[in-house]
Amino acid sequence: MPVMTQKMTKVFERPRSLADIEFTYCPGCHHGLITRIIAQVIDELGIQERTVVVGPVGCSVFVYQWFRCDGIQSAHGRACAVATGIKRVNPDLIVFTYQGDGDLAAIGTAESIHAANRGENITVIFINNQIYGMTGGQMAPTTLIGQWATSCPDGRDAGLAGYPIRFSEMVAQLDAPVYVTRQSLYDQKRIMATSRAIKKAFQYQVECKGYSLVEILANCPTSWHMTPTQANKHIADVVTSVFPLGDLVDRG
Amino acid sequence: MPVMTQKMTKVFERPRSLADIEFTYCPGCHHGLITRIIAQVIDELGIQERTVVVGPVGCSVFVYQWFRCDGIQSAHGRACAVATGIKRVNPDLIVFTYQGDGDLAAIGTAESIHAANRGENITVIFINNQIYGMTGGQMAPTTLIGQWATSCPDGRDAGLAGYPIRFSEMVAQLDAPVYVTRQSLYDQKRIMATSRAIKKAFQYQVECKGYSLVEILANCPTSWHMTPTQANKHIADVVTSVFPLGDLVDRG
Amino acid sequence: MPKGMILIDKERCKGCGLCIDACPQHVLSYSGEYNQKGYNVTWMEDPDRCTGCAFCTLTCPDVTIEVYREISPGRGGNNA
Amino acid sequence: MPKGMILIDKERCKGCGLCIDACPQHVLSYSGEYNQKGYNVTWMEDPDRCTGCAFCTLTCPDVTIEVYREISPGRGGNNA
Amino acid sequence: MEKSVILAGFGGQGVILAGKVLAQAGMDHGLEVTWFPSYGPEMRGGTANCTVVLSDEPVASPLADDPTALIAMNPPSLDKFESTVARGGTIVLNSSLIERPVMRADVKVVPIPMNEMAAKVGSDLVINMVALGAYIKATGITPLATVKTAMAQMLEKDGKGKFVPMNEQALEEGYNAV
Amino acid sequence: MEKSVILAGFGGQGVILAGKVLAQAGMDHGLEVTWFPSYGPEMRGGTANCTVVLSDEPVASPLADDPTALIAMNPPSLDKFESTVARGGTIVLNSSLIERPVMRADVKVVPIPMNEMAAKVGSDLVINMVALGAYIKATGITPLATVKTAMAQMLEKDGKGKFVPMNEQALEEGYNAV
Amino acid sequence: MRDKILIAGNDAIAEAGIRAGCRSYFGYPITPQNELLEYMSAHMPKAGGVFVQAESEIGAINMCYGASAAGARTMTSSSGPGMSLKLEGISYLAGSDLPCVIVNVARGGPGLGNIAPGQGDYFQATKGGGHGDYRMIVLAPATIPEATELTMLAFDLADKYRTPVLVLVDGVLGQMMEPVEFRDPVDPATLPPKPWALTGAQGRPPNIVTSFFLDPQELSELNLKRQDRYRRIVTQEVRYEEFETGDATIVIAAYGTVARIARTTVKLARNEGIKLGLLRPITLWPFPYAPLRALSNRVKVILTVEMSAGQMLEDVRLAVAERAETPFYGEMGGIVPTPRGILMEVKKYASYDAEDDQGF
Amino acid sequence: MRDKILIAGNDAIAEAGIRAGCRSYFGYPITPQNELLEYMSAHMPKAGGVFVQAESEIGAINMCYGASAAGARTMTSSSGPGMSLKLEGISYLAGSDLPCVIVNVARGGPGLGNIAPGQGDYFQATKGGGHGDYRMIVLAPATIPEATELTMLAFDLADKYRTPVLVLVDGVLGQMMEPVEFRDPVDPATLPPKPWALTGAQGRPPNIVTSFFLDPQELSELNLKRQDRYRRIVTQEVRYEEFETGDATIVIAAYGTVARIARTTVKLARNEGIKLGLLRPITLWPFPYAPLRALSNRVKVILTVEMSAGQMLEDVRLAVAERAETPFYGEMGGIVPTPRGILMEVKKYASYDAEDDQGF
Numbered sequence A, B: 001m002p003v004m005t006q007k008m009t010k011v012f013e014r015p016r017s018l019a020d021i022e023f024t025y026c027p028g029c030h031h032g033l034i035t036r037i038i039a040q041v042i043d044e045l046g047i048q049e050r051t052v053v054v055g056p057v058g059c060s061v062f063v064y065q066w067f068r069c070d071g072i073q074s075a076h077g078r079a080c081a082v083a084t085g086i087k088r089v090n091p092d093l094i095v096f097t098y099q100g101d102g103d104l105a106a107i108g109t110a111e112s113i114h115a116a117n118r119g120e121n122i123t124v125i126f127i128n129n130q131i132y133g134m135t136g137g138q139m140a141p142t143t144l145i146g147q148w149a150t151s152c153p154d155g156r157d158a159g160l161a162g163y164p165i166r167f168s169e170m171v172a173q174l175d176a177p178v179y180v181t182r183q184s185l186y187d188q189k190r191i192m193a194t195s196r197a198i199k200k201a202f203q204y205q206v207e208c209k210g211y212s213l214v215e216i217l218a219n220c221p222t223s224w225h226m227t228p229t230q231a232n233k234h235i236a237d238v239v240t241s242v243f244p245l246g247d248l249v250d251r252g
Numbered sequence C, D: 001m002p003k004g005m006i007l008i009d010k011e012r013c014k015g016c017g018l019c020i021d022a023c024p025q026h027v028l029s030y031s032g033e034y035n036q037k038g039y040n041v042t043w044m045e046d047p048d049r050c051t052g053c054a055f056c057t058l059t060c061p062d063v064t065i066e067v068y069r070e071i072s073p074g075r076g077g078n079n080a
Numbered sequence E, F: 001m002e003k004s005v006i007l008a009g010f011g012g013q014g015v016i017l018a019g020k021v022l023a024q025a026g027m028d029h030g031l032e033v034t035w036f037p038s039y040g041p042e043m044r045g046g047t048a049n050c051t052v053v054l055s056d057e058p059v060a061s062p063l064a065d066d067p068t069a070l071i072a073m074n075p076p077s078l079d080k081f082e083s084t085v086a087r088g089g090t091i092v093l094n095s096s097l098i099e100r101p102v103m104r105a106d107v108k109v110v111p112i113p114m115n116e117m118a119a120k121v122g123s124d125l126v127i128n129m130v131a132l133g134a135y136i137k138a139t140g141i142t143p144l145a146t147v148k149t150a151m152a153q154m155l156e157k158d159g160k161g162k163f164v165p166m167n168e169q170a171l172e173e174g175y176n177a178v
Numbered sequence G, H: 001m002r003d004k005i006l007i008a009g010n011d012a013i014a015e016a017g018i019r020a021g022c023r024s025y026f027g028y029p030i031t032p033q034n035e036l037l038e039y040m041s042a043h044m045p046k047a048g049g050v051f052v053q054a055e056s057e058i059g060a061i062n063m064c065y066g067a068s069a070a071g072a073r074t075m076t077s078s079s080g081p082g083m084s085l086k087l088e089g090i091s092y093l094a095g096s097d098l099p100c101v102i103v104n105v106a107r108g109g110p111g112l113g114n115i116a117p118g119q120g121d122y123f124q125a126t127k128g129g130g131h132g133d134y135r136m137i138v139l140a141p142a143t144i145p146e147a148t149e150l151t152m153l154a155f156d157l158a159d160k161y162r163t164p165v166l167v168l169v170d171g172v173l174g175q176m177m178e179p180v181e182f183r184d185p186v187d188p189a190t191l192p193p194k195p196w197a198l199t200g201a202q203g204r205p206p207n208i209v210t211s212f213f214l215d216p217q218e219l220s221e222l223n224l225k226r227q228d229r230y231r232r233i234v235t236q237e238v239r240y241e242e243f244e245t246g247d248a249t250i251v252i253a254a255y256g257t258v259a260r261i262a263r264t265t266v267k268l269a270r271n272e273g274i275k276l277g278l279l280r281p282i283t284l285w286p287f288p289y290a291p292l293r294a295l296s297n298r299v300k301v302i303l304t305v306e307m308s309a310g311q312m313l314e315d316v317r318l319a320v321a322e323r324a325e326t327p328f329y330g331e332m333g334g335i336v337p338t339p340r341g342i343l344m345e346v347k348k349y350a351s352y353d354a355e356d357d358q359g360f
């Protein structure tokens, strides 16, 4: 390693809102990256002391540990209801949920849709990795047609298990949401775009504008049986063709 | 009453598939009318002996009694899951659910969306009367802004309770459904259109084409505190402007 | 001589009035007569105008109306 | 003299290789050295080319990299 | 002494309110009271009923298997509850709608042409007060004045103060008809 | 006689499979056996372990608080389980990765340079069989031949028959290293 | 404020909640509980509180979970099927040591059953219907005045022990009206602080609310601590009422609506010379084992009467341990026992009793 | 087919389901039950059956409700939180008299708890976690071969009594492998017909499946009939195993994984001269009250051991009725007791026992 010269200055360090704990994620897992981005947004907006993170069940079940913020673990799928309860009784708090695709778009469908429809002034971070990571790689409602998973060992068959659900498009049909967007992380440009999207979503909440949803096409190298590098390419080449990137609603 | 002359012939009688039992509905309630239409479609398609009606909880909880078909009562909101179970183990049956807006679009959101997303080969009849009729007129997710209900005594306030949810539009975002339509019954023309829509939905099921959803803008004179005549006018003038009529998907 | 005729099952009628609205010939109205359940049932106030079009029965939520129509050789069946 | 420099927390690196892909200057590669958890960690194979652009750290899922850059009067702050 | 009365009729006949007025009056009169309605989708059937129990000691069950009185405002109500009335009890019935005679010989029957009397007062809507007036006279359970006050109080709370005089008159008509 | 062994290592080191092979071999050898894995998100941490119990009567607990043997394929595994091994037990350890000595004096220690030996056979992937070979030799629990058969059977079931010879060789290497 | 007003049980419980300083309610309609939700929809906003009609009972209980975690007194209510749906959430509340008041206006079951009054949810309430080792304090009023008292108490107990508390009534108590004098309202601002609540990590380390502990040792310790707390509740919070048990040879064990009816049975029986008493558990958990045990040493028969197939019966038998006869009389499906119906049942054992008495 | 194969509990239970003629499975992933669902996803289609991964446990149980109503043998499985979510559906199954086999691979609770083995769902399983008066037959195997037997039995009992049947195992039994010899598969075509099933109203009046009966009298009658059925189950279906109880002075009561461990404790104890026995309930409902009652007349101590805070303990105490001491030893949070750990607990009472013996 080179020795630092006096002329150098630190341009990137661990965000202050990020607790000094190692992630429990697999190598290359986007969960960690998203967590870092959120922490940085919290830093930038100066809201660490009033932010509450509402965690899911999923690989990110420990998300409440990663932030130097108050946090709560919620029942599988119910994060948006939990966030509603918190925000309603204490609107000064900045409340966000962090949820996987199984959590938000399968078991949590009702809670996710209705929090959006009520226009709760919360931010929903939706990690769509097209798989149930935590439980060992079963099919999610977002799993691609033909994709292998432990509960569709011959690949997802549309005739038996339907199609990858585009949850953000459904939420975009509602009147209340102020910001609905789909982002990804497969290269530097997308990482920056995701950072901006997350910042905007939090900013809207700070400004009491209402509900926002940031869907992020994430990887799961472990369940996809790919290297992180392959997984990024898969997202760029295949996943984005099923889940198009971009803003669906911006009423900010 | 005039005496019938020999030259007259019966042009309308009770559909055969309709059991000879009085409805428990309030005067003028569209639930009865929809039931009659379905019975007639069952007659016309000759499927009475293989149809199973899956009932909800709601004013139509007794729907399984109205038809001369096998029937089942399901837990509030879960009719689409129950229908999935039946249809999957016996695909020869013609399976339809009959559900209110509370049942289908509130508590049953997850089951309703995912049966649609899996493309179950079932027919969903969705009675959107913008209210919880059975429990005494509480707000439904479909209740209009400003509309009075027993649980929004000052009228629905979008800021507190969100907006009337357009469930069919959400379902129309999915890839699997073959037919999604919104109909009404406020005049003769709409009644006939609804009959045709229901027939098409059943027909598609008979032809194994897949999932269909017929949403019907119905009345609830009792909870709306209107006469049936006023209620029809309200649907024509106000409700249809929030819930536009017409086919949303037809992939038949 | 009317072209059509209807029979209303009085005990099933709930007096909702939707058939009255639906009849294009203005045949129907409230009878002022109450059935066992206490509903003011409808009747053919002006039976002669009935065409047997079946609009009333297609509107009736309680399926209480049977409709009869003159046999007209040119038109078969019904639209019900 | 490199314009930038990074410090990788070896014990936190999981050897995922994403920083290697991300570095526009091809500074990074696997070191062949395994940490306590058994991961083959990355290192600056070619440190002189580092511009301090921070792409690597912005990509790293485990937030293991600190980035330093030469002070250039014209450009303040960072894009991280 | 425990008195229980079932008030029963069509949905629109106001039995629920009449029962509440009676319970309130009983309470104001210093009695222990309970009021219990038929509830839920039964009401879709077009009928409604409630039970009021008035007693000088705490009320056990707010339901009455053998009520000491029945107010039957329409035929189905008489059919349903006639047999349940306690021996020596009272049946106040709406003779405007109920044509058949009461079968029981062991109860006091008070036939009142409620619809006609209500019409006389000016509205079908007050037949419940006609019935209530007749009942309190027939059973002597609470003074008319207390019932009037209770009624007025309830209507006013519901923002229906302007109907108080008409309802008062109906109570009196019923009371005087016995 | 009940023997229990904990096999522990990094996620990729194949301890789960090695345990299954041992259990299958034990079963084929006429013993009662159980196999129990660490499961769930623990595995995200990058470590894995399983416990195999072999006995001549029905096995009580498939878990072992005081296993009669430990196969430690990496340093954290030794740290975690060293203290649990029963007195007089055996610790087979991967000396390629584990540099520190075993602290216990009351156990038999069998250091094997598993990575090097696996590399010699041709692939890092077979270090689990190296370890297993060493273990059965050190404890005499089942004959090498039975283990070979069990291993071959398992790999073939998973469609990995072509790796059998390499794994056989690894078993032998481990066996002979003790 | 201290006027006596005629009020329905559902309304009274809702009002009591507001008076207890509760400023957040999350619910979903279900008969015979609807009026409670409707009362909240009208009065919670007036009190400056939060009312949300959730998308389901699952939504509602999880909103309570969030609101409670944020430090608010919070409440939900339901019946039969809706209660079952809340059980995962209740287990979470218990597992995260969160206070919450839940009202079950019980009806006929199982399944959709009907909307008539029932007591078939006793097991669910007292034996932790949800998964895992947890308990809830269960309060079972028999009158509407008592329902208001116990609802206010429920909030205090919930906060004190950081546990969900269930107020268990049935359709009779929910729907009937009875005169009530309300206690003065509590000002939420005067309630004890909750230092564990999620209020933003300002000037303190982050607060975490979770029931997830991957390490068995850690989870075990938390569970053991919770069991200690439960033992404290068992020692300190048992509530019950005895009526005419002093010289009784037969005692009825009954709670809620059935108990108020059985009181009249006691009077009727005594008029006929039968020495009947009544033991009425007010807390169903913790259950009054000790007083029942004491009674079982001196009476011959303890007759359990429930609107169920016999659920509290098991707790009665645990207390009695075969020292006395423990017959059962139950009605189901929404049938409410009558004072005389219970008396008839009592007489089956009264004869036995009289016979025995001759012997002495 | 009769080969002995080494198989994990989750896989074995799934395979047993298919061999029992079950051709429809609806489930949702949850640890430590996932492999059961995954096995079904691979093997059900091969057997010509239906596999659906539902949107949630609620979806799954209601799919079972539909499939069962349509006459199919059907199955679902879950753990902890997911089991709680199924309770409304289970109550519906019971209330509509529908057979269904449910598997709970139990873990640590309450709340999210953890994924380690647990027995904290005993109450939920046996005391009707859902609303209303219902019971489920609960089968608790202690080994994987027994799990396969009992799973196959579960389908027969479910059909015979038209009731949901729960197979209750824990994470240990779900995850471990053990050798199994499977019974021959049942051909679904040979199963008895279900004339009540929804198969289309062809040549017969419509069949209706419902648990909704607005009229209390009607609901009451149905409930009473169901209770009769339950009594028949109690008479006919109690299953348990006694081990070394003949001369025992102390007996352990334990089920499932704990029972298999306690078996070893019995051997260890007897080596040390302690006359220890084991009673292992195989059906948790109906519970083997009678044999425990019989034992309680001749032993001094019945020690209940569970991976819970003491749930089966209540049933043991109901049976024993204070005729013997009924201490408890429990572990929670996923800690699995060891043979020696249990022995240490036994010894607390063994000394007492030895002392006492001298007296005679």
Ligand SMILES: Cc1ncc(C[n+]2csc(CCOP(=O)(O)OP(=O)(O)O)c2C)c(N)n1
Binding pocket: A056, A057, A058, A059, A060, A075, A076, A099, A100, A101, A102, A103, A104, A127, A129, A131, A132, A133, A134, A135, A140, H028, H029, H030, H031, H057, H081, H082, H085
């Ligand atoms: C009620 C309930 N059902 C099921 C589970 C098991 N479970 C835990 S996480 C999970 C799915 C995780 O998938 P996802 O939400 O996509 O998150 P990921 O792990 O992929 O990030 C499931 C099914 C649970 N904990 N609770």
Ligand SMILES: Cc1ncc(C[n+]2csc(CCOP(=O)(O)OP(=O)(O)O)c2C)c(N)n1
Binding pocket: B056, B057, B058, B059, B060, B075, B076, B099, B100, B101, B102, B103, B104, B127, B129, B131, B132, B133, B134, B135, B140, G028, G029, G030, G031, G057, G081, G082, G085
């Ligand atoms: C789990 C559960 N929650 C709540 C209820 C109570 N409930 C019965 S019907 C109903 C809503 C009915 O509204 P909708 O579905 O719109 O039907 P409608 O009566 O308007 O036709 C509710 C909330 C129930 N039966 N089960």
Ligand code: SF4
Binding pocket: A024, A025, A026, A028, A029, A030, A031, A059, A129, A133, A134, A219, A220, A221, A222, A223, F044
């Ligand atoms: S399983 Fe997938 S989602 Fe979970 S931590 Fe590993 S890579 Fe990430």
Ligand code: SF4
Binding pocket: B024, B025, B026, B027, B028, B029, B030, B031, B059, B129, B133, B134, B219, B220, B221, B222, B223, E044
């Ligand atoms: S309450 Fe409304 S929906 Fe229900 S039967 Fe009456 S009119 Fe119809």
Ligand code: SF4
Binding pocket: C004, C005, C006, C022, C023, C024, C025, C026, C027, C028, C049, C050, C051, C052, C053, C054, C055, C056, C057, C067
């Ligand atoms: S048939 Fe047509 S014309 Fe005759 S009454 Fe009915 S609507 Fe009127």
Ligand code: SF4
Binding pocket: B028, C008, C012, C013, C014, C015, C016, C017, C018, C019, C020, C041, C042, C059, C060, C061, C062, C063, C064, C065
């Ligand atoms: S539409 Fe039917 S129910 Fe309504 S008034 Fe006419 S006949 Fe009667």
Ligand code: SF4
Binding pocket: D004, D005, D006, D022, D023, D024, D025, D026, D027, D028, D049, D050, D051, D052, D053, D054, D055, D056, D057, D067
């Ligand atoms: S800072 Fe830029 S140039 Fe330097 S190593 Fe990182 S990515 Fe490469």
Ligand code: SF4
Binding pocket: A028, D008, D012, D013, D014, D015, D016, D017, D018, D019, D020, D041, D042, D059, D060, D061, D062, D063, D064, D065
């Ligand atoms: S991205 Fe981070 S964790 Fe991955 S190899 Fe680079 S430094 Fe290591």
Ligand SMILES: [Mg+2]
Binding pocket: A100, A101, A102, A127, A128, A129, A130, A131, A132, A133, A140
């Ligand atoms: Mg996922």
Ligand SMILES: [Mg+2]
Binding pocket: B100, B101, B102, B127, B128, B129, B130, B131, B132, B133, B140
């Ligand atoms: Mg509705």
